[in-house]
Amino acid sequence: MNKNKDLIIGLISSPIAIPNKKQLFNLTKILSDISSHIYFITGNAGSDLLQDNKNADTYSITYNKVDNKLAKILGYIFLQIKISFIFLKIAKKANTWIFFHGSGTLLFPVFTAKILGKKIILMLPGSSKALKYSNDPFYPVVKILESINLKLSTNIIVYSSNLISEWGLSAYRKKILIAHEHFLDFDTFTITRKYSDRIDIVGYVGRLSEEKGILNLMQAIPDLILWNKKIRILIVGDGKLKNEIKSYLDEHQLNEYVNLIGWVHYNDLPNYLNLMKLLVLPSYSEGLPNVVLEAMACGTPVLTTPIGATLDIVKHNSTGFIMEENSSKCIAENIINAFNYPNIEQIIKNASNFVENEFSYENSVNVFEKTLNSIHESQKSNIKF
Template sequence: MDYKRYTHIGLITSPISLANRNQLANLASILYSISDSIFFITGNAGTNIFENDKKVHLYPVKYTIQKNTFLKIVAYMLLQFRISWKFLKIKDNAEVWIFFHGSGTLLIPILTAKLFRKKVILMLPGSSKALKYAKDPFYMVVKTLECINLLLADKIIIYSNILIGEWGLEKYHYKISIAHEHFLDFSTFSLTSEYKERQNLIGYVGRLSEEKGILNLIKAIPEIIKWNNNIKFLIIGDGKLRNEIEAYLIENDILDYVIFSGWVPHDELPKYFNQMKLMILPSYSEGLPNVILEAMACGTPVLATSVGAVPDFVKDGKTGFIIETNSPESIFRNITRAMESPILNEISTNTVLKVRSEFSYDSAVKNYERVLYSCY
């Protein structure tokens, strides 16, 4: 398909972890299709995206997360100056600069871009609210920086109109556009195991951290097993709560019901999704979790909290199930409701049709064509 083309586009992110690499790779791929060249500042797991492509000019930045609070602050300030210095070297190559992962706190690079009269697009894959639920000591600092950057940005991209109210963005409505970098490779993420033949396996995929609601899920497991002791749980991911979770399972003598896989390669996820009867994501805060869409593409119904853009795609009783709250009691009640649903097979079919119709590569590119057109 032919796309509208823009000469040069700048893309800046904080150094990312492996968990965010696929998201960034998707965005880079979209921009690749609608530009003659990309000037790309990123770091860590993002540095090998299109690394040998002459059309993508990569400027890597290294960053090591410090444990000591003072060193963490110093390291992050130095990171901002390093990103700004890289930008200064290449600033004349693009008029429009998209700030993606970590964009909410990249104040110095954004100020630098504005100083040189560049158009700044702030893309928010998430909100500082996630840090609040994670009980992060830097929550208020991040929130303040985010507010300043929202004021400075020429355009703000979010995943859904729902997020305008949920994230308190009403006063910026005049410069908000709706777009996302989500698209799926349906040759990889597809239904390969008949849904009705699957065992009673409930899956979770994500970080083991407070804002994901994983502790509440774990605390719901004893009651779920009392209700049906043929159910097993598969936890894919890792994080700082791993030891606390395992201690709780041992204390309640239910460790045998839970399988920990750690992080698995992204291209192996379909194998696991095709084993699940249900996937649950009981988060306190989200943007648009790619893992939900990937599970749905594999015919796995999703049970999720009504946060971020989730309600746009997970329709209760049609393409999945919505949890009213993520308390252990609510999780237990809704898992039983979902597993007992007489139309689970129908919902499985609906999930596949939903994502295939709305998350193709072409639709994602068209969204970004529209957003960028308004900036030129």
Template sequence: MSLKKDTIQKNRVCVITFPPLKAGLTPLSNLIDILTSSSDEVYLITGNAGYYHFTDNKNIHLYGIFHSTGNSSVNRIKNYICTQFKIACLLLKIINKVDICIFFLGGEMLVLSLIPAKLFKKKTITMLSGYSIKYEKDILSKIVTKLCTINFNLVDKIILYSPRLINEWNFEKYSHKILIAPRHFLNFSNFKLNVEFSQRNDFIGYVGRLSEEKGIINFIESIPLILKQKPYLNILIIGDGDLKSNVNKYLSQNGLENNVKLVGWSSHEDLPKYLNSLKLLVIPSYTEGLPNIMLEGMACGTPVLATGVGAIPDIINDEKTGFIMENNSPECIAKNIFRAMEHPNLENIIENSIIFVKDNFTYKKTVERYSEILSNIQ
């Protein structure tokens, strides 16, 4: 997807990420797509799945490394430092070819790469899709938190998806450098209502990373409560992550395999099919930026029930464009699933949500937003 470049002054932009997981490919693809229409040249330094995903993209200059996590704390720290050096060296090779460096998807912890960018007087932006470090408990995470603080203090600008995140993430001291700019847009040719709500089977679903901050354990612990009242329901879980074995163990121990289908990771191309099979999409996260899956579900005519964290309340007006739950305890999730599924105006809520995303998340609007940001940062 691309737009004809206008007369706004363009820049040479380098996006730097820590090697992302598969879940990071959609937000990274969206950002790269936006930048190729709002910049003269786009460079991408990434690794692992991020590198292989872009090898056929002729619109960018791609540089990649391989990162291995390691199976012990010592190896994780050693490999982490090594990856920092590799990325910094790649940036040094192209530093004179770029005007702006955007740190994204783990880029907030790449302090060694920030140093050459600052030394060569490049404009620097850290863009946060989420901030879940406080939910990690190992030694490396404590180191990462310190690195993030250094980054936030040194960069010229910080991009967040919603002003709500300033207070939620305790970013008040950086407010003078914060810009609010969602990078989200949808391809409405793919994400659309294909199966009428009344024709769908009784499936509710979770789509996302199987990790603590996403509230997946809370969600599966709500399933026995849900099935006690609505035993005919089926649950679809799409995703992968560190807690996959925990999820499988809980489902097995509680005899839930017949009602729960665990799909694993799904390609972005297959998501419209799954979303069009659901009667409710549940997002029980402790923390969020602005989840793509929420917008994609809404575009597919799937009601969304979510915790009111991050930018979610900017999008979901309770019982108008979706449903907000007070917290993500299993009891609260179950109670709100019943409320959503039994709501008398569900068809109107679905229609409102489709209209809302079509009005606010077009490719054209997003490109215009970033063109203005990049031209004004000079």
């Protein structure tokens, strides 16, 4: 990769948890290959991502989550102040600033960047709509902060043009660009068990939270058992709904059909994907779930709701399956239809070829490089003499 000597990037991400580390790792790797230097403000699980990179400076902040509402508000305000203080010290060192995780709500740092006349790129891995589906009490506040930051931004990067209307971004269409940080290691995510050798396992990988539709999937299990008593459900992930899911399984005597294994190390994920005959994503809101690509690379067909950037990847009866909505009845019917699909091997082949062509590291770097170059060219053309 040829580094652009004129491109010095500042990257700001809220402190992240381990499940979000892969997203941030991908982005830092891509930016490292196309820029001469990165000034990186983050914290928690993201702190060590660039520690061995001589062309990067990392400024780490520790953030502790709390349950008390007032403490949560005060803690987040203090976090923004700390990020803004670091930003003020290093703002002049970078000519482009990308805000990633937390970009919608980091009002203080974004406002500070605006005052200093910096190019502000908001890269949105998700939307405040996810909080709406989970009945989060902070949703109205987050929505307002997100709206302000969108207006203050120079450019906005989203994963798919589908997300412009889905996330209510039409008013900002002129400054929206399409790019992603997703890529796969195809030596790790590959087929190690033939589809015909797998038992009847339906899998789910992700947070156990309302916006993911995981409760709807649980409620579909009785209908699936009536259809096939040998079917098993494998749940990889953790979250606030874990106890509610356990209670539901106990109440309906479904424990023998469901295996809740919690989070697994990322390097172990291919082993679990190779056990599944179908991966189900019954989400209400998504950006571009990496697990869709990972499953396809492992020869596991994907069934998803018609949301987010997944529609660019999962084509019904071609590279996967799309269900109309995520009611329990609809989920059960579509799982049964997917298991009975007569040409499943062609689906697997199509999906595998698609991700290998579109989500190689080289392709993702090229897309991102073109996106940043277009931003810089646009800025130059707006300079008045």
